[in-house]
Amino acid sequence: MKPHVLITDKIHDDGILVLDNAGFDVTLGYDYSNDDIRYMMDIVDAIIVRTETHVDEYMIERGAKKRLKIIGRAGVGLDNIDTETAERCGILVVNTPEANVQSAAEHTMGMMLALSRHIPQATGGTRQGRWERNRFMGVELAEKHLSIIGLGRVGSRVAKFAKAFGMEIHGYDPYNHNWKNIDHWHEDIINAVHCADFVTIHTPLNDETRGMINDWLFHQMKPGVRLINCARGPLVNQQDLIKYLDNGTVAGYACDVFENEPVKTAEHPFYKRRNCIVTPHIGAMTYEAQKRVSIEICTKIRNFINDITNCYSS
DSSP states (O other): OOOEEEEOSOOOHHHHHHHHHTTOEEEEOTTOOHHHHHHHTTTOSEEEEOSSOOBOHHHHHHHHTTTOOEEEESSSOOTTBOHHHHHHTTOEEEOOTTTTHHHHHHHHHHHHHHHHHTHHHHHHHHHTTOOOTGGGOOOOSTTOEEEEEOOSHHHHHHHHHHHHTTOEEEEEOSSOOOOTTOSEEOSSHHHHHHTOSEEEEOOOOSTTTTTOBSHHHHTTSOTTEEEEEOSOGGGBOHHHHHHHHHTTSEEEEEESOOSSSSOOOTTOTTTTOTTEEEOSSOTTOSHHHHHHHHHHHHHHHHHHHHHHHHHHHO
């Protein structure tokens, strides 16, 4: 019986080719409902997802009773996969932590530049026939204080990029002590944000970090701070942020992520505020990153299934 892999979120064709060349059966369930995916759990050895599919307890337990051996996340975060249930059921969960680092870090810098120079707002006005040079007075990045919350792969890459812009870098991360390109290391998040002109967040989403940027922390920031979130939406308390956006403490917010995705309404509070710049979770959406992510996750799936198949047959 051929190994069977279900892919529920679109990935690059080069990764799928890795599985095809290995003789695997591949089902592309890009338009599958949750019920469709749950049914497929009876007949697949592996499932590959991105951010759109939530692999819940029922799916994992159902698959574990049959053939499911491994879950692949084409990306970094695992918050859309019930990893506790997977561990309990003996199902391996793998991801691609390195493949989209460059793209995510570049997008963060793009958002920082757009925020500092009002690029989307100025573009919109110009296209409507308004020539508003004085309205869009910006700030330079050079010599500004940038606080990076989370110095993992992406945060560390952002530090390198920001250093090239002449920014003074502050770092806070209780787990990753990567001092490279960091001018000031802080053991306390309050000290990290207190003097910041820009704050960018690069932490995973878990019980400890959910809502970590909140009223209490905003109160520690100096007026005019600009905040960038290209990590996970729930890291920032949305209602608290809106309060500080409206009173001017936060001069601008650039986000690529939201509390609940996808956002399919024009009524989102960020959309109505001119000091917000929003993109639809495209930090990793480059041709290069998507190709790397797809090949890496499919190679991990292929190698794992082949290894355990060879182990059982020997």
